[in-house]
Amino acid sequence: RKEFSFFQDVIYNEQFVLDEKFHGAFVKDITLGLEYLHLSSIGYHGALTTWATLIDRNWQVKLTDYGISDAVARWTKHGSINDEILKDGDEKTDVAQKTSILYVAPELRLADERNRKNRVDQAWVQQSVDKRRAADIYAFGMVMYEILFRNYPYSDKTDISELVDKAVAGEKISRPTVQKDKQLHPDLQALLQDCWHDTPDARPSIRRVRLSADAILKTKGSLVDSMTRMMEEYANNLEKLVNERTGMLEEATIRADKLLSQLLPKYVANELKNGRPVPPKMYPSATVMFTDVVGFTRLCGSSTPIEVVTLLNSVYSGFDEIINKHDGYKVETIGDAYMVVSGIPEENGKRHINNVAEIALEIMKFLETYRIPHRKSEQLVIRVGFHSGPVAAAVVGLNSPRYCLFGDTVNMASRMESSGEPGKIQLSEQSKKLLQNDYPEFITTKRGEVDIKGKGECSTYWLIRKDNSYFNTAT
Missing domain, CATH: 3.30.70.1230 (Nucleotide cyclase, GGDEF domain)
Structure with missing residues (x-):
């Protein structure tokens, strides 16, 4: 039995009804993971997408593919590994390798294209840890939007394939934004726009992102905790409902018995109710x-x-x-x-x-x-x-x-x-x-x-x- 599934498979599966409790729990798990990485010796994720996140049987989101972007870029450039061989047999390759460029912060795409033209090493590899963390925040904004709306933060008229091709070619693409037809809390909309800010230094830290998201989405504990509380509330409400329905049933039974006793003698009614001739x-x-x-x-x-x-x-x-x-x-x-x-x-x-x-x-x-x-x-x-x-x-x-x-x-x-x-x-x-x-x-x-x-x-x-x-x- 699989221990994990791709998070992408969950949020884009229409059979799953994901309400605010799920949204809040997913966002909380990802921000906690990013905050842990940003405070650890690794310092950043470097390749955050919905394909770089997994979900376990307890509906808890886990981060993967972190801290390897530097090494993969160097080994690929020096011929130590073959990028095509890495893609072979990867079940997330078809989609992830095409759309992952959309999660890359604009300053990294610009530096990548500039240094490719100058035939020098990737400048983003030599970026400071703070710049890489800022790029993680940009990618997180993309992921959070997908969690909330099961779509990319671009107009429905936008051809994602064309957008990806432009990004891969080094062309400037439109900035992600909250679409007008989406209903969203104003503070959450402002948080997303801050995550996508063109200036890396203007983007919030992962701690501020987590605290803001928790406050807006009112997330307490993990999804399992939320579901446990929900089940407790449901059980209490169910018990109350059962008592109410039992009382109503008893009243209805009394009324029915009274009516039946008016139509038939009492002993006859009792015998017929019990199925006896x-x-x-x-x-x-x-x-x-x-x-x-x-x-x-x-x-x-x-x-x-x-x-x-x-x-x-x-x-x-x-x-x-x-x-x-x-x-x-x-x-x-x-x-x-x-x-x-x-x-x-x-x-x-x-x-x-x-x-x-x-x-x-x-x-x-x-x-x-x-x-x-x-x-x-x-x-x-x-x-x-x-x-x-x-x-x-x-x-x-x-x-x-x-x-x-x-x-x-x-x-x-x-x-x-x-x-x-x-x-x-x-x-x-x-x-x-x-x-x-x-x-x-x-x-x-x-x-x-x-x-x-x-x-x-x-x-x-x-x-x-x-x-x-x-x-x-x-x-």
């Missing part, structure tokens, strides 16, 4: 009640759909509050039909008849003061009927499961409503006997024999009221 169940005794709005078809014909929906919503909301107080369970609403049961899904002994009787009377009392929202002068009138007996309950359907009741008791309760009279509560003889035996405080009167579809003549009764004084009298 809900087998049908037979209840030996329960009371089923139906209500129906009188003249609903006529009312719908003279009302808008929104008015009808508003009406039913307000009425059924009132009904719902009543049945919740008396251990009732709303099975379903179909249009203006409202179906209620007690004793299902939770068995409650004989109390189911008491609960339904209470519900029926309170519904009638509720409607005494209720007015149709879009017709304040009209009062809503309903028929109510209920019957007691055995009932089967089951969950029907997979995609939209419904809790349904089956049996003759349900049919009889429906007949009690449909055969009743507006504004009255009709109950079967079976329900009347249960009230009479266990809850005699409920006052009923016999209606008489009524022809019930599928049953023939049946005795039915009207539920009139509840006599609260009955208990005092009995006592």
